[in-house]
Amino acid sequence: MALLTKDIHKTxxxxxxxxxxxxxxxxxxxxxxxxxxxxxxxxxxKQTLEQTRRLLAQVPRVAVPRSFALREAQVRAPQKAxxxxxxxxxxxxxxxxxxxxxxxxxxxxxxxxxxxxxxAAAPVPAxxxxxxxxxxxxxxxxxxxxxxxxxxxxxxxxxxxxxxPSEGTPLPEPTTAPAVAGAASPAVEEGRGGxxxxxxxxxxNGYGAREQGETHAPLWADLRLxxxxxxxxxxxxxxxxxxxxxGWRKTARGM
Amino acid sequence: xxxxxxxxxxxFICGSESGRIVRTMDERELIAQSQGGDIRxxxxxxxxxxxxxxxxxxxxxxxxxxxxxxxxxxxxxxxxAIERFRGGSFKAWLLRIVTxxxxxxxxxxxxxxxxxxxxxxxxxxxxxxLRDESESPEEFTLRQELGQVIQYGLGxxxxxxxxxxxxxxxxxxxxxxxxxxxxxxLGTVKSRLSRARSKLRDYLLHNGELLPAVYRLQxxxx
Numbered sequence: 001m002a003l004l005t006k007d008i009h010k011t012x013x014x015x016x017x018x019x020x021x022x023x024x025x026x027x028x029x030x031x032x033x034x035x036x037x038x039x040x041x042x043x044x045x046k047q048t049l050e051q052t053r054r055l056l057a058q059v060p061r062v063a064v065p066r067s068f069a070l071r072e073a074q075v076r077a078p079q080k081a082x083x084x085x086x087x088x089x090x091x092x093x094x095x096x097x098x099x100x101x102x103x104x105x106x107x108x109x110x111x112x113x114x115x116x117x118x119x120a121a122a123p124v125p126a127x128x129x130x131x132x133x134x135x136x137x138x139x140x141x142x143x144x145x146x147x148x149x150x151x152x153x154x155x156x157x158x159x160x161x162x163x164x165p166s167e168g169t170p171l172p173e174p175t176t177a178p179a180v181a182g183a184a185s186p187a188v189e190e191g192r193g194g195x196x197x198x199x200x201x202x203x204x205n206g207y208g209a210r211e212q213g214e215t216h217a218p219l220w221a222d223l224r225l226x227x228x229x230x231x232x233x234x235x236x237x238x239x240x241x242x243x244x245x246x247g248w249r250k251t252a253r254g255m
Numbered sequence: 256x257x258x259x260x261x262x263x264x265x266x267f268i269c270g271s272e273s274g275r276i277v278r279t280m281d282e283r284e285l286i287a288q289s290q291g292g293d294i295r296x297x298x299x300x301x302x303x304x305x306x307x308x309x310x311x312x313x314x315x316x317x318x319x320x321x322x323x324x325x326x327x328x329x330x331x332x333x334x335x336a337i338e339r340f341r342g343g344s345f346k347a348w349l350l351r352i353v354t355x356x357x358x359x360x361x362x363x364x365x366x367x368x369x370x371x372x373x374x375x376x377x378x379x380x381x382x383x384x385l386r387d388e389s390e391s392p393e394e395f396t397l398r399q400e401l402g403q404v405i406q407y408g409l410g411x412x413x414x415x416x417x418x419x420x421x422x423x424x425x426x427x428x429x430x431x432x433x434x435x436x437x438x439x440x441l442g443t444v445k446s447r448l449s450r451a452r453s454k455l456r457d458y459l460l461h462n463g464e465l466l467p468a469v470y471r472l473q474x475x476x477x
Contacts, residue, residue: 013449013453014449015449016449017448017452021430021448023445049456051456051472052452052459052472053424053452055459056405056420056425057427058398058401059314059401059402059405059425060384060387060395060398060399060401060402061306061385062313062383062385063385064305064306064309065309065319066323067301067302067305068305068308068326069298069301070294070298070301070331072294074331075294075334075335
């Protein structure tokens, strides 16, 4: 019974405002009225709420401090919170221009660098092979020079022996030279063996020898980087251009 | 409800620059002209509603300067948006705009109305209350004091409860109109109003000494 009474009080209190405003259904209004007749606490609630409502109705009006009639200039001024406010539009156009310049630079760089590194499309393998072989030959030469100290004693020994039989001096030298040449030739052969292998890789790359896994290849020569930069800047530029043009049109319409 | 109104809700007097009466205009006609970009027609609507709009903003924000800003912002927004008005209650549509403008003011300035009311009370000469012709100066003074205490009490309410209470008990709007202005259901209007009134009632009971004696809440034994 106590629980039921509590529910009625709670419901009545919730409904009192609407009851005072005549916003309750006939059935609910009747239930509230019946309870108010029997409950002093809820009757007090109703009385004080009614007085509050009356006091609010007596609050004085305040005079407007000035006329709020609009002037043309007020209405034409761009909205403060608008996306296409002048400051933001200028910034947007600036950013679009910068991105456009960067994109142009990347594209120009791409166009300029490619012919410089790849003299002709068809003969590429041949010329590069030639270069590669030259590179290999240089390496072989340095290898030979490194090997020279080990063979130095031989020429000296031969030279020492050479003066003894004066008539046979020229002979040992040719012997030494071929020996040296012979020592060098396997190295050359090794180099040559490596040459043909290296050639196709260099030809395919076009910009550098990065595919060979050479760590000293410059970053600017990486073709993938160029393509990525072009893609990103291109997409960014198109987006910014679209937004800028949309803003331009909106400003022109006088919004 | 003490409201001064010269014209019926749909009538206007349109004057030329010299102020002479030219002809009466229907509100719908003025709205239609405003939608065509006629700013002078819109300003007739401004003249009609600016008192209601400003008073609502004033009671929500508790500060005359903030209320003026919100009122101006509301009318500019309304003019820009009037093409999207598709009929129905123009007053409710306009009051929704000003309510949103007030929420913007509350968000931006992060101001609690009670604080700004302190500033206002420091300069009593700033009080711009309108006296009803039928009341005596003494009665008017008492009502001014009532207004200040009520404003304190309103400042202690959450913004959404405050708005509903003002629309109902100061502006005299129905639950349906309030639901349209605040864009909530009737049930929400009812519960917010119930809570708001109870809270304000409690405030007035606890601060009864602030109220002029004639206005103090009187209740029987609990």
